[in-house]
Amino acid sequence: MEIFKNSCSLDCFDVCKIDVYKEDGKVVKLQGNKEHNLTDGFLCSKGLKHLNRLYDENRILKPLLKVGEGFKEISFEEALDILKNRLSEIKNSNSTNSIIHYSESGAGGLLKGIHDIFFNFLGGISTASGGTCWSAGCAAHDYDFGGRKTSDLDDMKNAKVIILWSRNPAITSVHLYKKLIEMKKLGVKIITIDFRTNETSVISDLHINVKGGSDGALALALCKMAFEHNLVDYNFSKNNIVGFETFKEYLDTITLDELLLDCGITKDTITKLLDYISLGNIMTFIGYGLQRYVNGGNSVRAIDALMSITGNVGKSGTGVFYSSKIYPQVLDRDPYKSSNFAKNSREFPITKFSEFVAENEIKAIFISKANPLNQLPNLNKTLEAYKSIPLKVCFDMFLTDTVKNSDLIIPVTNTLESEDIIYSSMLMPSLMYNEKVVEPLDYRMEEFEFFKELAKILDLKNYPQVSKTEYLNKVLAPLNINVEDLKKQDLNIEKGYIAWEDKKFKTPSEKIEIYSETALADGFEPMPIFMKATKGSDEYPIRLVTPHCKDSLFNQHVGDIDGISSIYLSTKNIENFQEGEIVIVSSQNGSILSQVKIDSNLKKDEAYIFMQWSKKQGNPNFLTNSLSSDIGGQVAYYDTFINIRKSIV
Ligand code: SF4
Known part of the structure; x- marks a missing residue:
C-alpha cells in the first residue's frame, strides 16, 4: 500500500494533514496524520468524506450543456469552443466587466484560485465585495489593529481564561476543541458566549446566553464594569491605544441597565463573567456568527476594545483572535502580474447581487468553488436574477442547486486528484503541499489546465503557459522556498509566535485604534458604540x-x-x-x-x-x-x- 501526503482543502479552521492510502490504483483510506501537531491522528467526518466524494456515483465527470430542462454530456473540446466563442465576442466588444465571476472558498489551494488570474488577463470583470462568511469581523480587526493575527496555539496554556465568543469549536474546529479539553485539565477556565447552549458551552465553566445581535452591547457593558472594578490596564492603554479617553467618555453616556436589557442577561450573570476576566490573561476566540448581523462589525470592535483596555493584547497568554491572515500577505499570489491587465474590473456588494444584475447588462456569470444558489440570502430573488443571465457557467463536482440552474458545467478535480498548495488563514498558519494521489478522468478537470487551454485558444498573449511547478515556485518565491522544499516539510512561519507582541500595530498610528480616523473617513462610526439588536415584528416575531x-x-x-x-x-x-x-x-x-x-x-x-x-x-x-x-x-x-x-x- 502506498501512502501519500495531503491536507484538507475544505474551508475549515484546522487544515488537517491527511495520510492517503492507495492500493491497486485506488484510494482506500484517509487518516489524520499522527505527527502533525494539530491534526494529531484524526479527521472529522467532513474531511473523511473527501474519499466518498472522489468515488461518488453522482459525480460530474464530463462537461454538461443545458438542453431544455436537462443536460447533455459534451466533450471538453466542445465546452472550450463554446466559451471561446462567447468570451471572444465579449472581449472584442470591450465589455469584459459584463461578466461576473463569483467564487468562494469551497476548495482550498493556490492552483484552485487560477480563475481570478484568467479573468484578469481577459481584461477584468465584475466581482463581489463583502462576503458571506467573515468580512465584518475582518474589517473590524483591520480598523482596530491594522490586520488579523493569531498566536501559536501552544500559547493557550499560558492563558488563565479562554473565551469562545460565538464560537463552537466542538463542531467547527474539532482540533481546537481537543486542545480546549487539554487546557481545561490544566486548570484554564473556559467560557462560552453564545445565543444557544451548544456542544462547546456544555463543557465550559460558564455559558453566557446572550441574545442574538447584542454581543456588542455585552462587550460594552463589560468595558463599563472594567472601569468601575479597576480592571483597566492604564499603563498598556496609555502606551498602545488611540481613543482611550474618548471611549471612556462615551461609555459614561450609556447605562449598564440599558446594555444588559439589550443582552437579555442579569447583573448577577455579567458579574460572574467579570470575575473570570479579573483573573487576567484572557484569550478570546471570536467566531463568525456574531458578525452576521447589521451591527456585526461594531460588535467585534467592542470586543477588541474590551480586550485592549484590559491589557489582554500583545502578550503571552492573551489575545483576541479572529483569523490568521498571514499567507496572503507573504505569498506572491499574482506572480505574472495579471492585475495589470484587469483594466475593466469593478465590484458590487454581494448583498446587492440581484440589483446589480437587474441594473447592468450582465452577459455571463462564472461560478467557482461556490454554490451561491444555496449560500446567498433571499434565494427567491437571487435565483430570479441568476436565471436572467444569458450564460451561466459553473465549475463543480456535483449537481448542486447552482449547477442545476446553469447552462454549461465544467467538471473539476477532487482534492485527491490535484497537486496543490494549501494554506489556512484562520487558525494555524500552515503551508502544505498536496500530492496528486490519483489521475482525474481528464487532465482538463484541473482548473489550472483548463484555463491554460482556454487562454491559448483565446490568444491571451501574456497568460502564463507554464507548468504547475513553475507557477507555484513563483508564488512561493517571497518565502525563499520552492515546491521541492514544501514536499519535504510543511511550513509554519509563526511557530511560537505571540500576536502583536512587538506592539507595532499596522494601523496608521501604529497603535490599537479604538477611535479610528480611517473608519470615520470611510463613512463609519469611528469607535464601537451601543447599537441595539434589531427586533422582529408582530407578523414575523x-x-x-x-x-x-x-x-x-x-x-x-x-x-x-x-x-x-x-x-x-x-x-x-x-x-x-x-x-x-x-x-x-x-x-x-x-x-x-x-x-x-x-x-x-x-x-x-x-x-x-x-x-x-x-x-x-x-x-x-x-x-x-x-x-x-x-x-x-x-x-x-x-x-x-x-x-x-x-x-x-
Ligand atoms: S477538522 Fe477541518 S480540516 Fe480537519 S478534516 Fe475536518 S474539515 Fe478538514
Missing part, C-alpha cells in the same frame, strides 16, 4: 439564526446530507406544535417546510436552522434577508425574522 452544523461546511457539499431541514424552537414556542411535525416557516422573503425540533434552552423569540440544506430540503436562505453589516459588507443573515405555521390545518 422570531429571529432566525443559521449556524454551522457538524456535517457540512457552509453548504459546500450539501449532497453529504439526506433528509429535511430541522427548525429548533424554544419549549416556550411550541405550544401549537409537536416535536417532529413538519411546519411552514415564513419570512418576508418566502417560505420553506421544516421539521420541528425542541431546544429547551432557547429563548422564546429565537430559532435556528443549521446551514446544510438544498432547496428541496428546506434551505433557510429562502428566508434570510440580504442586508449588509455596518462595516465590511458582510451578509447580515441573522437579522431575519420569521413566523411558523402548521403545514396541515
Whole structure:
C-alpha cells in the first residue's frame, strides 16, 4: 500500500494533514496524520468524506450543456469552443466587466484560485465585495489593529481564561476543541458566549446566553464594569491605544441597565463573567456568527476594545483572535502580474447581487468553488436574477442547486486528484503541499489546465503557459522556498509566535485604534458604540439564526446530507406544535417546510436552522434577508425574522 501526503482543502479552521492510502490504483483510506501537531491522528467526518466524494456515483465527470430542462454530456473540446466563442465576442466588444465571476472558498489551494488570474488577463470583470462568511469581523480587526493575527496555539496554556465568543469549536474546529479539553485539565477556565447552549458551552465553566445581535452591547457593558472594578490596564492603554479617553467618555453616556436589557442577561450573570476576566490573561476566540448581523462589525470592535483596555493584547497568554491572515500577505499570489491587465474590473456588494444584475447588462456569470444558489440570502430573488443571465457557467463536482440552474458545467478535480498548495488563514498558519494521489478522468478537470487551454485558444498573449511547478515556485518565491522544499516539510512561519507582541500595530498610528480616523473617513462610526439588536415584528416575531452544523461546511457539499431541514424552537414556542411535525416557516422573503425540533434552552423569540440544506430540503436562505453589516459588507443573515405555521390545518 502506498501512502501519500495531503491536507484538507475544505474551508475549515484546522487544515488537517491527511495520510492517503492507495492500493491497486485506488484510494482506500484517509487518516489524520499522527505527527502533525494539530491534526494529531484524526479527521472529522467532513474531511473523511473527501474519499466518498472522489468515488461518488453522482459525480460530474464530463462537461454538461443545458438542453431544455436537462443536460447533455459534451466533450471538453466542445465546452472550450463554446466559451471561446462567447468570451471572444465579449472581449472584442470591450465589455469584459459584463461578466461576473463569483467564487468562494469551497476548495482550498493556490492552483484552485487560477480563475481570478484568467479573468484578469481577459481584461477584468465584475466581482463581489463583502462576503458571506467573515468580512465584518475582518474589517473590524483591520480598523482596530491594522490586520488579523493569531498566536501559536501552544500559547493557550499560558492563558488563565479562554473565551469562545460565538464560537463552537466542538463542531467547527474539532482540533481546537481537543486542545480546549487539554487546557481545561490544566486548570484554564473556559467560557462560552453564545445565543444557544451548544456542544462547546456544555463543557465550559460558564455559558453566557446572550441574545442574538447584542454581543456588542455585552462587550460594552463589560468595558463599563472594567472601569468601575479597576480592571483597566492604564499603563498598556496609555502606551498602545488611540481613543482611550474618548471611549471612556462615551461609555459614561450609556447605562449598564440599558446594555444588559439589550443582552437579555442579569447583573448577577455579567458579574460572574467579570470575575473570570479579573483573573487576567484572557484569550478570546471570536467566531463568525456574531458578525452576521447589521451591527456585526461594531460588535467585534467592542470586543477588541474590551480586550485592549484590559491589557489582554500583545502578550503571552492573551489575545483576541479572529483569523490568521498571514499567507496572503507573504505569498506572491499574482506572480505574472495579471492585475495589470484587469483594466475593466469593478465590484458590487454581494448583498446587492440581484440589483446589480437587474441594473447592468450582465452577459455571463462564472461560478467557482461556490454554490451561491444555496449560500446567498433571499434565494427567491437571487435565483430570479441568476436565471436572467444569458450564460451561466459553473465549475463543480456535483449537481448542486447552482449547477442545476446553469447552462454549461465544467467538471473539476477532487482534492485527491490535484497537486496543490494549501494554506489556512484562520487558525494555524500552515503551508502544505498536496500530492496528486490519483489521475482525474481528464487532465482538463484541473482548473489550472483548463484555463491554460482556454487562454491559448483565446490568444491571451501574456497568460502564463507554464507548468504547475513553475507557477507555484513563483508564488512561493517571497518565502525563499520552492515546491521541492514544501514536499519535504510543511511550513509554519509563526511557530511560537505571540500576536502583536512587538506592539507595532499596522494601523496608521501604529497603535490599537479604538477611535479610528480611517473608519470615520470611510463613512463609519469611528469607535464601537451601543447599537441595539434589531427586533422582529408582530407578523414575523422570531429571529432566525443559521449556524454551522457538524456535517457540512457552509453548504459546500450539501449532497453529504439526506433528509429535511430541522427548525429548533424554544419549549416556550411550541405550544401549537409537536416535536417532529413538519411546519411552514415564513419570512418576508418566502417560505420553506421544516421539521420541528425542541431546544429547551432557547429563548422564546429565537430559532435556528443549521446551514446544510438544498432547496428541496428546506434551505433557510429562502428566508434570510440580504442586508449588509455596518462595516465590511458582510451578509447580515441573522437579522431575519420569521413566523411558523402548521403545514396541515
Ligand atoms: S474539515 Fe477541518 S477538522 Fe475536518 S478534516 Fe478538514 S480540516 Fe480537519
